[in-house]
Amino acid sequence: MINQEAPKQQVMEQPYYPDDEIDLRELFVTLWRGKWIIIFVTFVFAAAGVFYALSKPNMYQANVLLAPAQGESGGARLSGQLGGLVSLAGINLGGGGASQATMAKEVLQSRAFLADFVHRHNLSMSLMAVEAWNMESEQWVINTKVYNPQTNEWLTNEEGRSLEPTDWDIVKNFKTKLSMSDNKDSGMITLSVTSLSPQAAKSWAEKLVHDINEHMREQDVIEAEARIAYLEKKLNETNIAGMQQVFYQLIEGETRTVMLANAQSEYIFKTVDPAVVPQERSAPKRQLIAIVATMLGGMLGVFFVFVRAFIRSGKKESESV
Incomplete structure (x- = not known):
């Protein structure tokens, strides 16, 4: 009996290999x-x-390390200091929103600011009509099929339409060359600009920092002066001594905002590490x-x-x- 069952047991113990099993050999x-x-x-x-x-072509990136110069606008500070009195007077000075640095970062990357920046510094040609940068002569290699460097004019296509780029095209192109990153631990901000020209990358980065500071300064001064005019109007409309004192304090605070804005050279962003001409390509x-x-x-x-x-x-x- 033992000899008869042994072959059956051996048959049952034989490994089974399915047809679809992977054969490494x-x-x-x-x-x-x-x-x-x-x-x-x-x-x-x-x-x-x-x-x-x-x-x-080689691309070069210039970086600027920035630190926020202030936290909030004059209207927000006054609203916090004199919130109760301001509410009693029936005045809304705004405030409580995003910090000046956060607002400035969004403005810097906005379509309106970038379009104005490009036109102010005449960067349309160097953004949209160049093929490369000549390191020896330090000049742009211009695409003569779209731009005439002798007359400084944009050419036309076969249909007679001008090849001059629109603000939409210019901003779209410039945004691919601009980036901003935050260091959550230190609060520092790194602004990076990429270009075919290392000199242009450095120059554009410096101009962006300068222009956003000036833009935010002008906006704050205009808003503060408008608030001063409004407060002076309200002051002339009331005879209550307590309310007049509130208006005087508010006007004093807004006047201080205008003075500080005009006195600071770096209004929103302070340059910690300025841009330098990059010596190595980034891409x-x-x-x-x-x-x-x-x-x-x-x-x-x-x-x-x-x-x-x-x-x-x-x-x-x-x-x-």
């Missing part, structure tokens, strides 16, 4: 048979990646582009070999049936 053989296809596809992608990387990452293209080519080559082997095996099974 077969995979290796498939890859080896298609090695030339993999090599060819990898080489083509590697060559294309190198060509693309070399065709991209393109040519080695990374070549490596990624080579890896992508290798993966596609392997994928193609496996697909070809799968199709062939399917044909053989259909023919055998």
Whole structure:
């Protein structure tokens, strides 16, 4: 009885291999048979990646490290100090919103400010009509198909339409070259500007900091002067001594805001680390582009070999049936 049951037990203990189980040896053989296809596809992608990387012009990035110069506007400070009295007087001075630095960051990246910045400094040509930067002559290489450097005029297309870019196109292009990042721990702000020209990157970064300070200063002065005019009007309308005292204090605070705004050279952002002319390019990452293209080519080559082997095996099974 023992001898008869032993073969059955041995048969039951034999491992079972499903038909769809991966055979590493077969995979290796498939890859080896298609090695030339993999090599060819990898080489083509590697060559294309190198060509693309070399065709991209060098980009340079200038950075400015900034610190917020103040926390909130004069109207917000007065509203906090004299909130009860101001409410009694029936006056709303605003305040309580975002800090000046937060507001300035949003304004700096706004479409209206950037369009005005580009036109004020005549940057349309250097943004939209250049192909490269000549390091030796330190001059722009202008695309003469869209801009005439002799007459400083934009050309027209075959339909007679001017090739001069719109504010939408200019701001869209400039935003790709501008970035801001915050350090949550220190509160510092890094403003970065990228350009084909290292000198232009530095110059644009400095001008952006200067212009946003001036823009916010002008806005605060205009708003403070408007509040002063309103308060003086209210002062003339009341004969209550207590309310007159409130108005005098408010006018004094707004006058102080105007004086401080005009006295500060760096109104919103103080420059901690100024921009310098970058000596090294920030983009393109040519080695990374070549490596990624080579890896992508290798993966596609392997994928193609496996697909070809799968199709062939399917044909053989259909023919055998």
